[in-house]
Amino acid sequence: MGQDYTNLCPGWCFTHNNSCHNNGRIVVGWWPGSYQVNIRLMNSQFIHCEIKPTQGVSEFNCTFVYGFNDQMSRGELWKGLRMIASNCRGPWVVMGDFNALSSVEDRIGAAVRVGEIAPMLSCINDYGLADIKATERHFTWNNKQDGLARVYSRIDRGLATTSWMETFELAEVVFLPEGNFDYAPALLSFYPEIQQKQPFRFCNYWCNYLETLEAIQKAWRLNVDGSLMFRVVEKIKEVKKELRALKLKGFEDVECTELRTRAELESIHHELYANPSDASISSREKEAREKHRNAQRNLNAMLQQRAKITWLKCGDENTKGFYQAI
Structure with a gap:
């Protein structure tokens, strides 16, 4: 694989489909301490493998996809996925850039023909696949053009069988910011971290800002009915609310x-x-x-x-x- 991969991820294992295409369009990497990966099938548009975590759940099947740009050339992709589906035993997940749409809502800025949708829909329906929960953004690719020439499409996705989703109930695909690229990288998380509410912490250096004093004075002027202790508690809560709002506006680093x-x-x-x-x-x-x-x-x-x-x-x-x- 070359020094770039070994320097970037020392100790990792890699495979690719260079033997199926001159440009080697797909690279798969994994940490051997966490996963055992057996490559079962590949062509110029996908790499299919069996993945067995070293701890926890049982093994499952995974297919990484990078479909060709033109519709005719993607015929080999659908044919290969049909072969995998007919022989696959156990949970199966398919993800990557299909370069294909599944509905008219998957593109804005350009017309969608029925012929573009049919192959992807057949793949989903015939092979028992469904979209994995996705977050952050609907459209995963755009042509980076200006104004009305800009086209957005949803051509990247994560699909899985019912048995896979039952095994990984909390799985989700997060489409990350695209940056300077024309596509949004996808991150499939099996066990997403549950965001816990962070406790409010007052930073002492806020006292050096006039805005802090003004926020506290504004909260303390609140009219509250009730006993003395109740009024004090309610005003303290209001102070915390005002300081949270002030924090969101941003104190300097x-x-x-x-x-x-x-x-x-x-x-x-x-x-x-x-x-x-x-x-x-x-x-x-x-x-x-x-x-x-x-x-x-x-x-x-x-x-x-x-x-x-x-x-x-x-x-x-x-x-x-x-x-x-x-």
């Missing part, structure tokens, strides 16, 4: 701000040493020094809260030993 203000101050110092009599530079130096001092104070407050070390109260100079202690 204190570490980046400290580095930026320090660089600005050093740059002005060089100018000042070159022109010591320039009053405008002196004024800029005073403003930059104040900004850097505030940035240092915010950074120290954040680090002190994070570390919870008593000697930080004395104000360390952020030495190497200081960061090692954190």
Whole structure:
């Protein structure tokens, strides 16, 4: 496979379909400590394999697809999938870029002909497949054109048999941001992490911002009926709500701000040493020094809260030993 793959993923195993196509259109990689993979069949548009996890569930069948762009050439893909379906025993998942549509809703910006839909629909219906739950985006490809010339299509998907979905009940396909490419990468997650609600944490350096005080004052002016303790509790809840909203608007990154203000101050110092009599530079130096001092104070407050070390109260100079202690 070459040094690129071994350097990127040391210890991984790889296979490809170079023997079926000059450009080697599909590469499959796996970590041998987690999966045993047996390649059963391949052609220029798919690699079919049996996958056995080293722990947990039993083995299943998986087919990685990259269909040709033109409809006539994809005939070999449908023929191969039909052969796999007739001989496949056990759970089966098929995923990749089919370069084919299954409904008129799978494309906007250009007409969809019935002949384009029929092969994909037959694949899904005849082979007992269904779409795996997908998140993030419906359309997975676009032509990157401007204005009305832009075309969006859903040509990438994850399909599976009922037995596979019953084995992996929480499985989902996440289509990631496309970046500079024309397609959205797909990530099939067997065991998606359940997002837990993060507890609210107040950062001490927020006290250095005027917006924090204004948010607290706004919440505390809320009129609440009831006993004294009830009113206090309700106002504290409102304060937390206002601070959450303020946090979403965004506090600055204190570490980046400290580095930026320090660089600005050093740059002005060089100018000042070159022109010591320039009053405008002196004024800029005073403003930059104040900004850097505030940035240092915010950074120290954040680090002190994070570390919870008593000697930080004395104000360390952020030495190497200081960061090692954190």
